[in-house]
Structure formats: C-alpha cells, structure tokens
Amino acid sequence: MKLRLGDKIGYQGIDYQVEGILAYVFAERTSYLARLVGGGQVRFAEPATNDAQDRALVLAEIEGIDITTPPPATIYHHGESYLLRLSGTAKVTVADGAVQTCTLWRYRAAGDLFLQIEQWSDRVRMLAGASVHVDMLEVRPATLRNDTA
Numbered sequence: 591m592k593l594r595l596g597d598k599i600g601y602q603g604i605d606y607q608v609e610g611i612l613a614y615v616f617a618e619r620t621s622y623l624a625r626l627v628g629g630g631q632v633r634f635a636e637p638a639t640n641d642a643q644d645r646a647l648v649l650a651e652i653e654g655i656d657i658t659t660p661p662p663a664t665i666y667h668h669g670e671s672y673l674l675r676l677s678g679t680a681k682v683t684v685a686d687g688a689v690q691t692c693t694l695w696r697y698r699a700a701g702d703l704f705l706q707i708e709q710w711s712d713r714v715r716m717l718a719g720a721s722v723h724v725d726m727l728e729v730r731p732a733t734l735r736n737d738t739a
Contacts, residue, residue, distance in 0.1 A: 591637040591646060591724055593624045596732030601648065601722075604629035608732075614680040614694065623649075634717060638724055646727055647704055649719035659709045661695050667718070672697035672705045 593599075597608045606626035614621045626633040636647040655667055665672045676696040681689050690710065697705040702721035707714065 591727070591729060593622070593635070593637050593729070594732060598730040598732070599626055599635065600728035600730070601626075601633070601726065604631065606631075606633060610685045612685075613683040614692070615682070616678050616680045633719075635727070644724055645702070645721045646724050647719060647721050648727075649704065649706060649717035652716050652718045654714065654716055655707075657707075659693070659695075659707065659714060661707055665697055665705060667705060670699040670701075670703055672699045672703070 593608050593611060595608055595611065599606045599608065606628035608624045609627045610625040612623045612625070614623065621636060621639075624635045624637065626635055632651065634649040634651075636649075638644065638646050655665065657665065660677075661674075663674045674695060675698045677694065679691060679693045682692045683689055693709040695707045697707075699705070704717075704719055704721065706717040708717070
C-alpha cells in the first residue's frame with residue numbers, strides 16, 4: 591500500500607486525508623508514517639510495505655507516559671505490558687524536505703497493540719494504536735488536476 595499526499599483513507603467511519611508523510615531512515619531500513627487528518631482527529635498510519643503484508647499500523651498521539659528517555663525495555667500502559675521491539679536513531683525527512691534526527695522506540699503488546707516513543711530535539715512524542723488488516727483501510731487516491739484544458 592503506497593500512500594501519497596492528498597489520498598483519502600476511510601477508517602472506522604471517518605474519512606481522513608493524507609496531509610504529510612515522514613520517512614524514517616534507519617541504518618537497516620526505511621519506514622514511512624503518514625499523517626491523516628479528518629473528522630476533527632489526527633491519526634498516523636504506517637502502511638504495509640509490500641503486497642505480502644496484510645497489516646498496517648494506525649496510531650494516535652497520546653498524553654505523555656510518565657517515563658524518561660531512553661525508556662525501559664518493558665512499559666506497562668493501560669493494563670498492557672509493552673515489550674521493546676525496535677529502537678534506533680533515524681534521519682527523518684519532514685514535509686518541507688528538511689531532515690531532522692529522531693530517536694525512536696517501538697513497543698508491542700498482546701493483541702497487536704503498539705506504543706511508539708519518539709525523542710526529537712525539542713520534544714518527546716508518544717503514539718499508541720494497533721495493527722489492522724489492510725482491508726479495514728479504504729484508500730482512495732488523490733485526483734490529479736489537469737490545468738492544461
């Protein structure tokens with residue numbers, strides 16, 4: 591599933607629009623996180639990276655958990671134990687093409703629940719959500735305007 595700016599995504603009865611895509615470049619891989627806005631809400635989606643994958647990650651920003659960075663290997667949050675699955679420093683390309691550095695920790699709990707902690711130069715952002723089947727996301731590509739008519 592490839593997302594582009596302006597694409598519309600239907601998820602849980604709300605139509606979101608892709609308003610930004612961040613590219614997180616780690617030493618061994620690159621992942622993308624699309625910023626979705628709709629229905630007065632903001633979500634973040636990490637789409638499946640190839641046709642063999644049938645899951646996408648959908649996250650929302652949450653209030654800060656009372657921890658310091660670097661966080662521990664296990665975090666207890668909302669009745670679930672989250673175990674560290676990914677950590678590292680990434681070069682992140684933001685909307686205007688600028689590159690910033692971010693240290694990221696991603697945790698996973700039972701039931702395909704995820705917690706992501708990002709340490710930026712000016713703040714710490716925390717995201718939580720779940721892995722969902724790609725069929726739960728209705729992607730409608732942005733229409734290209736032809737101004738030559």
